Amino acid sequence: MTTSPLVRTAALAAPVLLLGYGALRLIDGLDGGHDQGGWLWNAGHVMFFAAMALLGALSVGVRGLLPYRDFRNRLAANLATIAALAGTAAFLWVIAGDLSPAFADAAPLPDPLRIAGPLAFQLGTLVLLGQLVRARRLPAWSPVAVLFAFLMIAVNLDLLPLAAILLGAGLLPLAGLRMSRAA
Secondary structure: OOOOHHHHHHHHHHHHHHHHHHHHHHHHHHHOOOOOOOHHHHHHHHHHHHHHHHHHHHHHHHHHHOOOOOHHHHHHHHHHHHHHHHHHHHHHHHHHHHHOHHHHHHOOOOHHHHHHHHHHHHHHHHHHHHHHHHOOOOOOHHHHHHHHHHHHHHHOHHHHHHHHHHHHHHHHHHHOOOOOOOO
16 A cells, blocks of 8 residues: 555654754754744744644645544544544644734733643654554554654654754655555
């Protein structure tokens, strides 16, 4: 089974953009602080925004790779996709607010959604990847690598470049022309 151009592109580009964001964030912090509104801050956040949009698109593309026809598995896949997309929307909302204080002031994201959004994104993404493993279309280590990337980011944002590399490794099988049949 071949992957779509959307899945291949998102699986490759999103981790690269996150790596760029992480690198710019580290450079921006060399003076002891992060200069909100500075060019490094803005460039990094634009990369972060694009990466998250691609990861949201990836969840839709991964959903399309699942072969399940029964109600229970389709429901789980659909709910996971909805969770990933809702979490993506929360990320994008916050990033847009970081890039535009006027937007943040006019339409702040409520604190519960700031917390639930990233968790929904991560859970939905991991469930979708897990379903690909279950369908024997993705190696079992792939969602494990993605989970560890998410955990690294949660521990410390300065680990973002390493997490992006780990995320890229976890998504790399999705970037291939053929899906792996080995679990």
